[in-house]
Amino acid sequence: MANILAVDDSESIRKMVLLTLEDEDHEITTxxxxxxxxxxxxQQQFDVxxxxxxxxxxxxxxLIEKLRALPAYQFTPILCLxxxxxxxxxxxxKSVGATGWIVKPFTPEKLIAMxxxxx
Numbered sequence: 350m351a352n353i354l355a356v357d358d359s360e361s362i363r364k365m366v367l368l369t370l371e372d373e374d375h376e377i378t379t380x381x382x383x384x385x386x387x388x389x390x391x392q393q394q395f396d397v398x399x400x401x402x403x404x405x406x407x408x409x410x411x412l413i414e415k416l417r418a419l420p421a422y423q424f425t426p427i428l429c430l431x432x433x434x435x436x437x438x439x440x441x442x443k444s445v446g447a448t449g450w451i452v453k454p455f456t457p458e459k460l461i462a463m464x465x466x467x468x
Contacts, residue, residue: 351396351468352376356386356412357430358404362453366399366430369457370464383407387415394421397468399460402431402438410445417446426467430455 353375355366363379370377378395380386384407386400398416402409409429416422426448431438434452442450449463 350374350376351464352378352394353464353468354378354380354386354390354395354398355430356380356383356398356400356404356409358382358401362401362430365457366460369460373461373464375464383409383412383415386412390416390422391419395425397464398422398425398427399430400427402429402433402442410441413442413445413447428463428467430460 353370355363355377357363358381367377367379378389380389382404400409400412413427427446428449428451429442429447430451430453432453439450448467451459451463
């Protein structure tokens with residue numbers, strides 16, 4: 350069981366991630382943007398973080414950079430769950446410290462497999 354932070358500005362995506370991973374006995378905390386997620390991550394340690402890229406207030410790339418600057422999150426798996434599928438975006442994600450990339454729409458099986466791989 351992993352303690353997971355799921356960050357997405359879409360309520361329906363947050364709910365889908367929540368329901369999919371709770372069924373696998375993971376503990377899920379959600380946030381609707383990177384700024385809120387960063388605050389939660391400073392208050393509580395998460396085993397895995399799943400983040401969208403394009404969000405208001407603080408996007409996924411900035412969130413990943415800020416998390417990687419914290420000693421507690423230097424090695425935590427951070428997955429991007431996004432509609433962005435270009436190689437340029439994937440390279441940017443890798444350069445700021447993303448561990449993996451899942452393109453929306455996603456299947457619950459793909460998300461579960463990725464979480465099992467990194468946690």
